[in-house]
Amino acid sequence: MADDLLQVRDLSTGYHGREIIHKLVLPDIRAGEVHSLVGPNGAGKSTLMRALAGLQRATGSVKLGGRELIGLSLAEHARHITYMPQTLxxxxxxxxxxxxxxxxxxxxxxxxxxxxxxxxxxxxxxxxxxxxxxxxxxxxxxxxxxxxxxxxxxxxxxxREPRVLLLDEPISALDLQHQLRVMQLVHELARERGMIALVVLHDLQAAARWSDGIVMFSKGAVVATGKPAEAITPHTLARVYGVRARTEHCSHGMLQIMVDGVLRPDEVPAA
Incomplete structure (x- = not known):
């Protein structure tokens, strides 16, 4: 139902007169789900998060429960969406x-x-x-x-118990134990509260383990979406990160990512 969905359609945004994201469409995200945004530095992940939080101007459509958020005041945005930046x-x-x-x-x-x-x-x-x-x-x-x-x-x-929680690299400065605790907590609270969590992560292993869905970004555009095993593949890793990698499931059913090396520019697939 629309009441359960965060829907992003044709979203364009940027800063200093430069458009970073153009006509972006995200898969619908349901209440209780955790989705991770992954991609290299400069891909536009943080720009997207700030636009969704209402912190910078954007055009297009961002709907939560069928209600359009683009054009609302920052205070009205804050009634629905809470944004955690990278640093205090x-x-x-x-x-x-x-x-x-x-x-x-x-x-x-x-x-x-x-x-x-x-x-x-x-x-x-x-x-x-x-x-x-x-x-x-x-x-x-x-x-x-x-x-x-x-x-x-x-x-x-x-x-603040938001309906939508936006986390920009929430585990980047944490040790391994706290990384696991934070991602488990976000996963648990999304389920308990019916909260939508959208998380920017550089750790692909953490993204694969804790996410219901992955959005892989490159140069302001979506390259792949889907469940972790659908979005994180040798092909997408080569295209987005320029690395030679393998993926397989361990005995516990979790996706494992093994990077073997860096590709030469002429080896990186165009699409």
Whole structure:
């Protein structure tokens, strides 16, 4: 049903007078699903995320539950979509808990929804516990490592309980254990809340493991979409990344990607 769908059609956007994405169409994304955007640096993934979040001008159509979001104010966008950028702003003199409480207060699901101070603090602590950083609650943001700041940013996004969660490289600064915990948490919450999660990832193995669908990007255009094994293939890896690679399923049924080397320019397939 349309009520369950995020639909992107003919989306064009860019910056500084340069069009980065032209007439982009994405597969429909249903509530409860996690989809990953993958592709090389400069492919347009972050540009697309900012356009979907309403942070930069775009033309075309972005519908959520049949409602058109293009043209809405940033505040109206925020009622439906929460965007987690790659890094938190620097120089913010708040504790971790205060920053998560502030994110909830600024959300339509916070004070505007009638939550009192105790309820706001309780929900904020619950999210910190779910993310696994309760022990950092009273630490200042300026005392945190890059990975810890990334986890706080995730908590700030999750506490708002959005219908659509946009995550731009949420595991880039994390160690292996926290990468797994974050992706598992996003997967679980999407199912529990009926939330749509769209995640930019460079780690193709993580994308293959945790995603219901993959969108492979190159030069502002979609090269392949589908389930991980349909979108991540030797051919698409050669075309998009310029590498010689193999894919197979392990004994647990998970897609494995093995890269053997870099292709010469004349070996890269055109399509």
């Amino acid at each position: 702003p620097q120089g913010v003199a708040l504790t971790v808990l205060e920053s998560v409480i502030g994110a909830l207060r600024a959300s339509p699901t916070g004070e505007d929804a009638g939550l009192g101070e105790k309820a706001i603090e309780r929900r904020s602590l619950e999210v910190l516990q779910r993310v696994g950083i309760t022990h950092l609650a009273l630490n200042g943001l300026d005392q945190l490592s890059g990975g810890q700041r990334q986890l706080v940013s995730l908590a700030q996004s999750l506490v």
